Amino acid sequence: MGIPLNAYLLVGAILFSLGTLGVLIRRSVLVIFISVELMLQGVNLTFVAYSAFLEDMAGSMFAVISLTVAAAEAAVGLAILVALSRRVTEFYVDRLDSLKW
Amino acid sequence: MTDQLIAFTYLSIVATVAGVGTISLRSPVHCALSLVIVVFHVAGMFVLLGNGFLAAIQVIVYAGAIVVLFLFTMMLLDLRRHEQERTVHRRQIWLAIPIAILLFVEIGTIAVTKPEISEGIKGSFSPATISDLGGSAQALATVLFNEYLLPFEVASVLLLAAAVGAMVLARNPDEDALASVPDMIQDASGLADGDGGQEAESVEAPSAPSRDG
Amino acid sequence: MVSVPWIIPLLPLMAFLINGAFGPRYLKKATGYIASAGILGAFIATVALWADGVGPDTPDHILYRWVTSGSFEIEIGFILDPLTVIMLLVVTGVSFLVHVYSIGYMAADESIARFFTWLPLFVFSMIMLVLSNNFLSLYMFWEMVGVCSYLLIGFWHQRRSASNAAVKAFLVNRVGDFGFAFAIILIFWNFNSLNYSEVFAAAPDKSTELMLVIALLLFVGAMGKSAQFPLHIWLPDAMEGPTPVSALIHAATMVTAGVYMVARMRPIFEMSAEALLIVGGVGAFTALFAASIGLAQTDIKRVLAYSTVSQLGLMFLALGAGAYTFAIFHLATHAFFKALLFLGSGSVIHAMRDEQEMTQFGGLWRRMKWTYFTFLLGGLALSGVFPFAGFWSKDEVLGSAFFKGVAPGGDWPFTVFWTMGLIAALFTAIYTFRMIILTFHGRPRNAELHSHAHESPAVMVAPLVVLAVGAVVLGAVVGFPPEDGFIHGYLSAIPGIVHFEGAGDLTAVISLAVISTAIAAIGIVTAYAIYSRRQPSPEAVAALAPGVYKVLYRKYYIDEIVNFGIVGVTKGIGLILWAIDAKIVDGIVNLTGWIVRSISTVTRRLQTGQVQNYLFLVTAGAVVSVGAFVIFG
Numbered sequence: 001m002g003i004p005l006n007a008y009l010l011v012g013a014i015l016f017s018l019g020t021l022g023v024l025i026r027r028s029v030l031v032i033f034i035s036v037e038l039m040l041q042g043v044n045l046t047f048v049a050y051s052a053f054l055e056d057m058a059g060s061m062f063a064v065i066s067l068t069v070a071a072a073e074a075a076v077g078l079a080i081l082v083a084l085s086r087r088v089t090e091f092y093v094d095r096l097d098s099l100k101w
Numbered sequence: 102m103t104d105q106l107i108a109f110t111y112l113s114i115v116a117t118v119a120g121v122g123t124i125s126l127r128s129p130v131h132c133a134l135s136l137v138i139v140v141f142h143v144a145g146m147f148v149l150l151g152n153g154f155l156a157a158i159q160v161i162v163y164a165g166a167i168v169v170l171f172l173f174t175m176m177l178l179d180l181r182r183h184e185q186e187r188t189v190h191r192r193q194i195w196l197a198i199p200i201a202i203l204l205f206v207e208i209g210t211i212a213v214t215k216p217e218i219s220e221g222i223k224g225s226f227s228p229a230t231i232s233d234l235g236g237s238a239q240a241l242a243t244v245l246f247n248e249y250l251l252p253f254e255v256a257s258v259l260l261l262a263a264a265v266g267a268m269v270l271a272r273n274p275d276e277d278a279l280a281s282v283p284d285m286i287q288d289a290s291g292l293a294d295g296d297g298g299q300e301a302e303s304v305e306a307p308s309a310p311s312r313d314g
Numbered sequence: 315m316v317s318v319p320w321i322i323p324l325l326p327l328m329a330f331l332i333n334g335a336f337g338p339r340y341l342k343k344a345t346g347y348i349a350s351a352g353i354l355g356a357f358i359a360t361v362a363l364w365a366d367g368v369g370p371d372t373p374d375h376i377l378y379r380w381v382t383s384g385s386f387e388i389e390i391g392f393i394l395d396p397l398t399v400i401m402l403l404v405v406t407g408v409s410f411l412v413h414v415y416s417i418g419y420m421a422a423d424e425s426i427a428r429f430f431t432w433l434p435l436f437v438f439s440m441i442m443l444v445l446s447n448n449f450l451s452l453y454m455f456w457e458m459v460g461v462c463s464y465l466l467i468g469f470w471h472q473r474r475s476a477s478n479a480a481v482k483a484f485l486v487n488r489v490g491d492f493g494f495a496f497a498i499i500l501i502f503w504n505f506n507s508l509n510y511s512e513v514f515a516a517a518p519d520k521s522t523e524l525m526l527v528i529a530l531l532l533f534v535g536a537m538g539k540s541a542q543f544p545l546h547i548w549l550p551d552a553m554e555g556p557t558p559v560s561a562l563i564h565a566a567t568m569v570t571a572g573v574y575m576v577a578r579m580r581p582i583f584e585m586s587a588e589a590l591l592i593v594g595g596v597g598a599f600t601a602l603f604a605a606s607i608g609l610a611q612t613d614i615k616r617v618l619a620y621s622t623v624s625q626l627g628l629m630f631l632a633l634g635a636g637a638y639t640f641a642i643f644h645l646a647t648h649a650f651f652k653a654l655l656f657l658g659s660g661s662v663i664h665a666m667r668d669e670q671e672m673t674q675f676g677g678l679w680r681r682m683k684w685t686y687f688t689f690l691l692g693g694l695a696l697s698g699v700f701p702f703a704g705f706w707s708k709d710e711v712l713g714s715a716f717f718k719g720v721a722p723g724g725d726w727p728f729t730v731f732w733t734m735g736l737i738a739a740l741f742t743a744i745y746t747f748r749m750i751i752l753t754f755h756g757r758p759r760n761a762e763l764h765s766h767a768h769e770s771p772a773v774m775v776a777p778l779v780v781l782a783v784g785a786v787v788l789g790a791v792v793g794f795p796p797e798d799g800f801i802h803g804y805l806s807a808i809p810g811i812v813h814f815e816g817a818g819d820l821t822a823v824i825s826l827a828v829i830s831t832a833i834a835a836i837g838i839v840t841a842y843a844i845y846s847r848r849q850p851s852p853e854a855v856a857a858l859a860p861g862v863y864k865v866l867y868r869k870y871y872i873d874e875i876v877n878f879g880i881v882g883v884t885k886g887i888g889l890i891l892w893a894i895d896a897k898i899v900d901g902i903v904n905l906t907g908w909i910v911r912s913i914s915t916v917t918r919r920l921q922t923g924q925v926q927n928y929l930f931l932v933t934a935g936a937v938v939s940v941g942a943f944v945i946f947g
Contacts, residue, residue, distance in 0.1 A: 079270035097924050
């Protein structure tokens with residue numbers, strides 16, 4: 001295994017930070033969701049890389065669980081999105097500010 | 102060695118570029134497709150790390166299920182109506198970019214400097230052991246169904262709850278047949294303890310219009 | 315022991331519960347019979363208790379332990395001794411007659427069920443007050459008596475004056491109760507017990523000063539309840555209640571509580587000669603003061619009210635002189651003839667269509683013979699004419715004061731008090747017969763009302779007759795021979811109730827009796843001379859001495875003094891405090907609110923309601939914590 005762990009972690013960090021940036025700057029709920037998935041990709045990569053380098057299956061285990069969570073989150077989140085778009089026909093988060101005050 | 106290096110270089114560059122595309126492309130469909138590219142290349146890295154099984158799962162679940170779900174949702178929503186909208190939160194972008202860069206610098210610092218794997222803290226699943234077991238799928242299964250059985254079951258319940266929740270949330274209450282489930286149960290019980298179908302019908306008749314009004 | 319003491323309070327309580335629960339809807343007029351039956355049952359049970367021979371050594375009857383806290387215990391228990399039995403006989407007996415009378419008096423009132431709900435509760439509270447064997451339950455039922463009086467005085471709450479009178483009675487009583495509560499706290503503080511027997515047993519060991527303070531505070535409570543100067547002002551206003559309630563308050567269930575309490579607490583009062591002197595002084599002054607006011611009042615019930623205040627003063631005079639037996643004796647006889655007079659006046663008022671002014675009465679005796687004769691007997695008893703009940707007891711009360719004053723080692727001020735009592739007795743005779751003459755004799759001053767006057771129904775007259783018999787013979791039956799009659803022997807069995815020391819001096823006793831009879835005679839003749847010859851109206855008499863009359867009529871301006879002096883000052887202080895509260899305290903509170911609001915006008919802009927702003931803050935927090943990890947970890 002010639003590639004050092006640090007390289008994988010760095011790629012994970014890049015993906016995670018890009019995802020964060022996407023969550024923070026994009027207005028569309030859909031794209032924000034996609035960005036969250038991107039963050040999860042970064043995390044998953046970190047998990048699996050550690051799992052391989054530590055020679056321990058716990059990391060892979062967590063990657064599996066995290067996949068599960070991602071799937072569940074996407075399902076529920078998109079269902080909320082559909083329900084929301086039916087009610088307010090709006091999926092730009094900066095216009096959804098009824099939480100104010 | 103060099104094969105791996107070349108592969109890794111390719112995978113990481115494409116994943117990064119696709120990641121940038123995911124967050125910067127205008128159309129949500131393009132974003133989702135970029136995410137698929139990221140997913141594929143991360144899966145490739147999983148293969149590089151010797152975890153073929155997880156790579157397969159990654160492709161199946163992400164590319165096959167989640168992204169397809171995204172695309173379905175986009176199909177349900179009328180996206181063309183929003184084509185003229187700005188895609189970026191303009192007031193926040195000047196704060197968000199520095200903070201994201203700062204975050205990257207921090208995590209990157211940790212990623213580059215901290216990890217030092219000594220032999221002492223390594224676990225029992227060396228590549229040799231994994232190949233003895235028959236591959237990463239077997240290795241993961243050994244752990245999953247022994248040590249992590251409970252989290253596995255909890256995760257399955259989570260998925261079930263998500264499936265039910267998604268259905269409940271996304272249904273249209275006005276035209277959904279599911280809204281009449283309580284009435285159906287009532288009718289069924291009326292059939293069960295009534296003497297015959299006629300009485301049950303007489304029970305059913307007044308209850309039917311009440312739920313519409 | 316054959317009788318069961320808990321029956322006595324239980325029956326009135328049951329009458330209260332039944333009438334309260336079912337009265338307004340189902341029982342209506344039947345409530346009167348239920349209440350009367352309950353009180354009658356209590357009276358019979360009391361007689362049974364008496365027949366059982368309750369002695370001074372009868373142990374307390376414990377119902378249950380109420381509070382147990384460490385070594386401190388409070389029981390709901392009954393104290394059973396001759397004093398209790400006498401009080402119970404008076405309370406239940408007179409109350410029963412009042413209840414029967416009320417059936418007739420209240421028959422036309424639509425709230426009769428409510429009336430007969432509170433009336434038994436009133437009696438129940440008084441019974442429990444008398445039976446209590448510790449200070450806490452005494453205080454509790456003391457307050458309950460106050461609450462019931464409030465409810466009954468304000469019974470016709472539609473009338474502004476009635477609800478005002480109720481509030482006044484309640485508030486003035488509260489002043490007294492304040493002292494009482496303080497006394498109880500002091501007792502608990504110093505004796506670590508609230509049980510009578512334990513406190514009384516320990517009383518001689520305490521310092522005289524402490525006992526003086528406790529006794530005076532207790533006496534303040536008694537002053538409130540028993541309407542002694544200057545806390546007497548509520549009692550005349552209590553006339554706003556229905557007349558049977560007045561009778562009950564004046565004769566049986568309320569004002570006697572103070573006298574009873576002082577008599578009960580005699581081991582405490584005995585510890586301090588000063589306390590006794592003050593009790594006697596206040597009593598004598600009140601007796602004279604109230605009797606003089608009674609001379610000028612024209613409202614028949616008001617005359618009787620001041621008469622009660624005056625008679626209560628005499629009782630306290632006897633208590634102050636240490637003659638508890640005489641005080642209780644006078645309490646008992648007074649209960650009879652005062653109830654009689656009140657019920658008789660109620661009968662008159664009933665006949666005169668709720669008119670209470672004596673200036674509208676006159677010549678009624680032909681139309682209401684039963685009422686007239688019973689009323690006359692009550693008046694004779696009140697005036698202390700031989701051989702009516704009042705003579706025996708009043709004579710002994712005055713005698714006790716006299717002997718206390720002249721006896722070797724006695725207190726000379728009691729001679730003064732005795733003189734004041736004598737003058738009060740003279741006034742009593744005058745106003746009593748003024749009242750009788752103005753009401754029943756002479757020409758009718760209001761022909762229209764007079765023509766409608768009629769005798770009251772039998773249910774109202776019968777109690778009058780019974781009470782009249784009591785007013786005539788009770789004194790002679792239980793009080794003869796003087797100072798050695800049944801009641802004296804019965805009560806003197808209680809250790810500490812002294813048999814009075816002057817009893818042996820026969821000449822003095824007889825001469826005192828002659829003096830008081832003479833005074834009563836002078837009073838009656840005076841009243842006759844002023845009011846009967848040529849039948850002058852009260853206004854004409856008033857014109858003879860307008861200044862004096864005005865002062866008396868206005869009750870020495872006590873109400874005005876209280877209004878301007880106490881109520882006004884309190885209101886002024888209240889206004890100042892209100893201003894401080896409104897301007898400064900509220901200002902501080904408002905300032906705090908204003909500061910918070912000003913800050914939040916700025917800070918609430920953070921709450922944009924936009925998810926991404928929040929997410930940004932979350933990220934910033936993550937950056938800070940990860941940064942801390944990078945730098946320091």
